[in-house]
Amino acid sequence: MSTPYKFIQARADYGEAILSWFKKNDWPQGITEQVAKEVNEWEGGPWASQMSTAINGKLDPKVAFFIAKGSFNKYIHAGDFKKIKDQALKEKLEGSKAFTHNNGKPFDGADFFRLFTGLIEVPKKYKQSEGKITDKDIKEYSNLMREHFLKIKRTEMLSPKETWDLFMKQPYTKTMRKDDIDYLNDVLRDDADLTYEFLLEAASCYGRCPCITVLKSMSDVKLSSRFIELNQIMVSYFSQQVAKTKPKTKNTSKTKSSKK
Amino acid sequence: MVEHTKLKLDLVEYSLEISKQFTDYQRQEFLSKERAFDKFMEKFLPLYGTPDSGTEGMRMLLYGEATIPYEDCILTCNKFSHCPIVATFSSLMNKELRPAMINLSNQVISQALK
Numbered sequence: 001m002s003t004p005y006k007f008i009q010a011r012a013d014y015g016e017a018i019l020s021w022f023k024k025n026d027w028p029q030g031i032t033e034q035v036a037k038e039v040n041e042w043e044g045g046p047w048a049s050q051m052s053t054a055i056n057g058k059l060d061p062k063v064a065f066f067i068a069k070g071s072f073n074k075y076i077h078a079g080d081f082k083k084i085k086d087q088a089l090k091e092k093l094e095g096s097k098a099f100t101h102n103n104g105k106p107f108d109g110a111d112f113f114r115l116f117t118g119l120i121e122v123p124k125k126y127k128q129s130e131g132k133i134t135d136k137d138i139k140e141y142s143n144l145m146r147e148h149f150l151k152i153k154r155t156e157m158l159s160p161k162e163t164w165d166l167f168m169k170q171p172y173t174k175t176m177r178k179d180d181i182d183y184l185n186d187v188l189r190d191d192a193d194l195t196y197e198f199l200l201e202a203a204s205c206y207g208r209c210p211c212i213t214v215l216k217s218m219s220d221v222k223l224s225s226r227f228i229e230l231n232q233i234m235v236s237y238f239s240q241q242v243a244k245t246k247p248k249t250k251n252t253s254k255t256k257s258s259k260k
Numbered sequence: 261m262v263e264h265t266k267l268k269l270d271l272v273e274y275s276l277e278i279s280k281q282f283t284d285y286q287r288q289e290f291l292s293k294e295r296a297f298d299k300f301m302e303k304f305l306p307l308y309g310t311p312d313s314g315t316e317g318m319r320m321l322l323y324g325e326a327t328i329p330y331e332d333c334i335l336t337c338n339k340f341s342h343c344p345i346v347a348t349f350s351s352l353m354n355k356e357l358r359p360a361m362i363n364l365s366n367q368v369i370s371q372a373l374k
Contacts, residue, residue: 164290185287 007243010118012057016236017115017126018099019055019229024125025096028225029055032072035093038084039075044068055232056208057239066116070109073098077106099126133196133237141234142193144227145211149188152219163218164188170214177205184211203238264330267371271328274368277361279324281349288355297322303351308344312336321345337372 022029030048044064046054053059077098084090098106102123107115114120153163164185167173173181180202186192188211202210212231216223223231286296297319304311304318311318312332320326336344343365349357 161290182287185290189286189290189292191286191293 007057007239009240009243011054011059011116012236012240012243013118013122014116015055015057015059015232017122018051019232019236020126021099022055023229025092027092027096029228031089031092032069034086034089035072035075035084036068038086038089041075042068042071046072052232056235061116063113066109066113068109069112070107073107073112099123133234135196137230137233138194138196138199141227141230142187144224144230145194145215146188146190148215148221148223148227151221152215155221156219160189166218167214170217172210172213172217176210180205180210187211199234199238200241203235204242207239208235264371267333267368268330270364270368270371271330271333274361274364275321275327276324277358277364278328278345279322281358281361282322282324284355284358285349285353288353293323300348300352304344304348307348308340311344333368334372337369341369341373343369
């Protein structure tokens with residue numbers, strides 16, 4: 001059973017740094033898992049699901065995760081990808097760069113652990129600037145949401161109304177507030193765009209983007225890499241904004257942090 | 261006179277409720293504003309003909325950009341003894357209509373027919 005999610009700044013920073021590293025290399029989240037399986041020289045991935053959760057600042061990993069991460073980084077730093085048989089994967093790795101300190105020294109497992117726990121700072125090159133979310137980003141996110149909804153509609157051969165009915169049938173939708181559902185209906189019909197306020201409120205109430213959660217469960221249609229990336233940026237940014245605005249209290253309760 | 265001042269005030273609120281009902285309709289049928297308006301008029305026109313305030317007037321009312329003109333309200337109520345807009349929504353939607361809109365509709369008609 002996983003530990004209930006609780007916002008921790010160092011973990012959110014760690015997630016942002018990893019995301020920034022992946023973006024610089026133009027890597028998908030599954031790359032660490034793909035490499036680990038192909039090379040087969042170390043245990044423990046890190047697995048794609050762990051990377052995704054880590055990027056969202058929600059991973060509470062065991063030691064093996066950091067060791068695997070260090071091994072992956074060492075492998076990237078060495079730059080010898082002869083063992084990789086998958087040509088597409090090899091191409092993705094060519095010219096990519098390891099995660100390094102400000103002085104260029106690559107991170108090992110222990111460094112990743114120090115970064116995760118906030119014992120060391122995020123190297124400058126992986127720091128994302130504050131207040132990075134712009135109206136343009138939010139508009140793009142709204143468009144990507146609509147595009148994906150349309151992709152589901154086409155793939156599943158549904159009418160717009162049937163696609164919306166499918167949206168309404170998803171288990172997660174049943175946990176959402178009516179006003180939020182109405183608002184997402186407006187967004188998906190292109191009658192409204194997401195707003196900063198809505199995303200902040202969603203981060204506070206759901207701890208994630210409720211729409212993408214529902215879209216994922218509606219169909220096997222894959223989310224575009226840009227949609228995933230922007231979602232991670234949004235979740236990470238707005239979680240931090242929520243944490244900043246919430247009064248700090250001692251966490252003594254044992255209640256689940258996920259809200260419905 | 262007092263009654264009709266109240267009617268004018270009620271028409272403002274009633275128009276607002278009508279535009280909210282139109283949004284409910286768009287959401288229920290997952291239609292764009294334009295498509296929802298076309299569907300509405302497809303039902304409305306054969307039964308009631310062109311609205312007194314014209315098709316554009318109806319569009320503005322449904323989009324929440326205008327209020328039902330007082331004179332049009334009196335004319336329509338005397339002609340049909342019910343609100344054609346509510347009747348059209350009723351035939352379009354499978355969910356219950358907004359109670360606030362229904363209440364206001366009843367109030368408006370009773371005042372207009374006095």
